[in-house]
Amino acid sequence: MPALFPLFVDLQGRTVLVVGGGAVARRKITALLDAGARVVVGAPALVPELAELADAGRLVHRAGRFAPEWLDDAWLVVAATDEPDTNRAVAEAAGARRIWANVVDDVELSTVQVPARIERGPLQIAISSSGGAPMLARHLRETLETQLDESLGALAQLLADARGRIRARLPDLQARRRFFDRVLSGPVPGLLRRGAESEALQAFDDALAQADTARPAGRVALVGAGPGDPGLLTLRALRLLNEADVILHDRLVSPEVIALARRDAEFIEVGxxxxxxxxxxxxxxxxxxxxxxxxxxxxxLKGGDSFVFGRGGEELECLQAHGIPFEVVPGITAALACGAYAGIPLTHREHAQSVRFVTAHCKDSADTLDWSNFAAERQTLAVYMGVAGLDTVRAQLIAHGRAPDTPFALVENGSRPEQRVVSGTLADLPETARAFQVKSPALLILGEVAALAHTLHWFGAPPLQAPAAVPEYARAA
Structure with a gap:
């Protein structure tokens, strides 16, 4: 199914041909007339409602069967008959003339789809499934209809009427953005919801008169993007992503998270x-x-959390030294997300009373770790950026007393659709990772709780494992 490019089309006074005069055509024609189109209906006969519209001069009826010359002067054509051959002939003739065609309930023949719509005055929200799942689009429309207040239409009209005044008062784009942020989070929307239109207009005029035209002071927000699932972003993170002028993002921030940011921001990959x-x-x-x-x-924008192996502290020190205002929005760090999405509780009353977050991505950092404490039983190790150093992790832990049969789980692409969980025991850790070709980003969870992934997994495929058996207590969990 091809990806569709969404457009809102101005049909005011433009000719649209509708082939078909039945109930399906009537629904399309009603929407076209509401958009101001000049509707021409080609059909041997019309249902009574369309006949009345023709008698009233609101549409033109061409009696008979489809002929390609009906497309003369048409900007758009809708084929809404119950005859597949006729619908195909309309689509082919439209394609030959480079005219957009919508064939009702036929994705293959259509070059344009009509979306499900929510209307609030001049504000419209269109939902499309690319023609493949219209009932889903309709369901979402019904859901949004209950959530979007009718006063949004009045708000959109107020802003549209004042557009010229806003641009004259605030020619700078950033100043206009700040003004809109204040208006939309201020009293105007609430006044319109209560039907107090004159008070809302006065509040808007006051806000515009007081709008600051001075150059804004710059600021920085360190925002944790979480492990990849965009549903795990905080509400504050989402808001800031839609306010930002510039977004500096790590390579491991998922495309789905990036897609939630403001489209006209400047994106710089610094990962x-x-x-x-x-x-x-x-x-x-x-x-x-x-x-x-x-x-x-x-x-x-940082993958996971800025303050957990994200060097966020260094960046804040730099900003503070130069007098730049900043804020920090925490994100769900990889250990929490990978554990949750793999069904592994990082602590458990019977198996682990503590958890340690560790990074071991290079030899120098591995050599400085407190391996004697990390090797203690009844605790969980969550090892970040450790895929390349698994041989060292195994050797150090076993050398310092950790049992070779200690369970582990490697969670690759945790929380994302492509998540994989690979499990085994410490004795075979690097060999198992190589056998399954585990690659970054992956988090190592080591400790008795890791075996619970086999009984508590809920997201994605069950864990992959080496031939070694799952410990007895995990099977009985």
Missing amino acids: KQAGGHSVHQQRIHEIMLEHAQAGRFVVR
Whole structure:
């Protein structure tokens, strides 16, 4: 099914041909007339409702069977007959003339789809399934109809009427964005919901008169993007993504999260991953400062949480040293998300009374870790960025007393549709990872709780495992 490009089309006074004069055609014609189109209906006969519209001069009726010349002067054609051959002939003739065609209930023949719509005055929300699941689109429309207040139409009309005044008062785009943010979070929408239109207009006029035209002070927000599932973003993170002028994002921030950000923001990838750096940390500092000092709102978007192995503290120190205002929005860190989505409780009354977050992505960091404490029983290790150092992890833990049969789970792409969980025991950790070709991003969870992935998994496929048996207590959990 092809991806569709959404458009809102101005049909005012333009000719639209509808082939078919039955009940299905009537529904399409009603919407076309509401859009101001000049509707021509080609059909041997019309249902009574359409005949009345023709008698009233609201549409033109061409009696007979379809002929290609009916397409003369048409900007759009809708085929709404119950005859497949006729619908195909309409689509082919329209294609030959480069005229957009909608064939009702036929995705293959259509070059344009008519979406399910929610209307609030000049505000319209269109929902499309690319023609493949119209009932789903209709269900979503019905859901949104109950959630979107009717006063949104009045708000859209007020803003449309004042557009010229807004642009004259605030020629700078960033200043206009700040003004709209204040208006939409201020008293105007609430006044319109109560039907107090004159008070709403006065509040709007007051806000516009007081709008600040001075250049804004720049600021930075460190925002945790979580592990990848966009549903795990906080509401504050989502709001800031839609306010940002510039978004500096890590490579591992998922495309689904990026898609929620404001479309006209400037996106700069500054991510790092194990084994290489695309942008050095000092350069990231320089980019943040450059844009913030130019008066822009910068969102530094990090996978997981900024303060858990994200170097967020270093970035805040840089901002503080240069007098740049900042805020921090926490994200769900990989250990919490991977554990939850793999069905692994990081703590458990019977198996683990503590959890440690560890990073071991290079030899130097691995050599400085407190392996004797990490090897203690009845605790969980959550090892970040450790795929490349699994041989070292195994050797150090066993050397410091951790039992070779300690369960582990490697969670690859945790919380994402492509999530995989690979399990086994510490003795075979690196060999199992290589056998299943585990790649970054992946988190290692090691400890007795890791075996619970076999009985508590709920997201994606069951864990993959080496031939070693699952411990008895995990089977009985």
